[in-house]
Amino acid sequence: MGSGLMAEFKLTRAAPLGGYHEEIGTTSLREIDAARAETLCIPLSEDVATCAxxxxxxxxxLPAVGTATLSAGTGAHILRLGADRLMILHLPDRSTRPDMAHALGAQEVTRVDQTDYWALLDLAGPRAIMALERSCRLDLHAEVFAPGHLARTPIDGVSTLLVRLEIDRFLLMAPRSYVQSLTHSLLTSLRYVSG
Known part of the structure; x- marks a missing residue:
C-alpha cells in the first residue's frame, strides 16, 4: 500500500542484449542470461587450508592460474584469475549456489558479487576461431590456448575475459556497458568469415 507521497515501482533485471541469439551457418553467437558471477579473493596465507x-x-x-574448470561438486564454472583470486560462474539451471566464502572456511575470504557487471556471450561452431582471430591478439591454436584456458584480452578495444570451453566453443565476458560493441564486432567477423 502506497503512502501517496512516493511513486511505487519495482525494478526488474533485464538482459543486456535482450536474450540475443544468432546463427550464421553452423556457428552461433548467443547471450547467456541470468548467470551469477562472484569473485573470491583468498589471502595467500590461507591457501593450503582453503584449497583443501x-x-x-x-x-x-582448484584449477591452475589461467585456467578454468567445471565443478563436479556445484556445477559452476571456476575461473582461476590469479594465485589469490577465483571467479565462480553459476550458469542458469546448471549449478547450486552455496555461500562460497563460508563454505571454504577461510576467515579472510572476500566475496564480491559481480553479476551486474558482466555480460556473457557463448560463441560456438566451426567458424568461431576464425571470427575471433580477426580481432583477438591471442594465439588461439589448441596447443597454446587449449580447452580450459582463459585470458584477458582486448577484442576490438573491448576488454574481454575469454575462456576456451571446447575446441570450437568460447565463453566471452565483457562489461555490460561494452557488450553491444563486442557483439557487433564478433557478428561482423562471423559474417565475414562465413561469407
Missing amino acids: AARDLFGGP
Whole structure:
C-alpha cells in the first residue's frame, strides 16, 4: 500500500542484449542470461587450508592460474584469475549456489558479487576461431590456448575475459556497458568469415 507521497515501482533485471541469439551457418553467437558471477579473493596465507576446503566443495582441486574448470561438486564454472583470486560462474539451471566464502572456511575470504557487471556471450561452431582471430591478439591454436584456458584480452578495444570451453566453443565476458560493441564486432567477423 502506497503512502501517496512516493511513486511505487519495482525494478526488474533485464538482459543486456535482450536474450540475443544468432546463427550464421553452423556457428552461433548467443547471450547467456541470468548467470551469477562472484569473485573470491583468498589471502595467500590461507591457501593450503582453503584449497583443501575447495576440493571438498568443488569436487576436485582448484584449477591452475589461467585456467578454468567445471565443478563436479556445484556445477559452476571456476575461473582461476590469479594465485589469490577465483571467479565462480553459476550458469542458469546448471549449478547450486552455496555461500562460497563460508563454505571454504577461510576467515579472510572476500566475496564480491559481480553479476551486474558482466555480460556473457557463448560463441560456438566451426567458424568461431576464425571470427575471433580477426580481432583477438591471442594465439588461439589448441596447443597454446587449449580447452580450459582463459585470458584477458582486448577484442576490438573491448576488454574481454575469454575462456576456451571446447575446441570450437568460447565463453566471452565483457562489461555490460561494452557488450553491444563486442557483439557487433564478433557478428561482423562471423559474417565475414562465413561469407
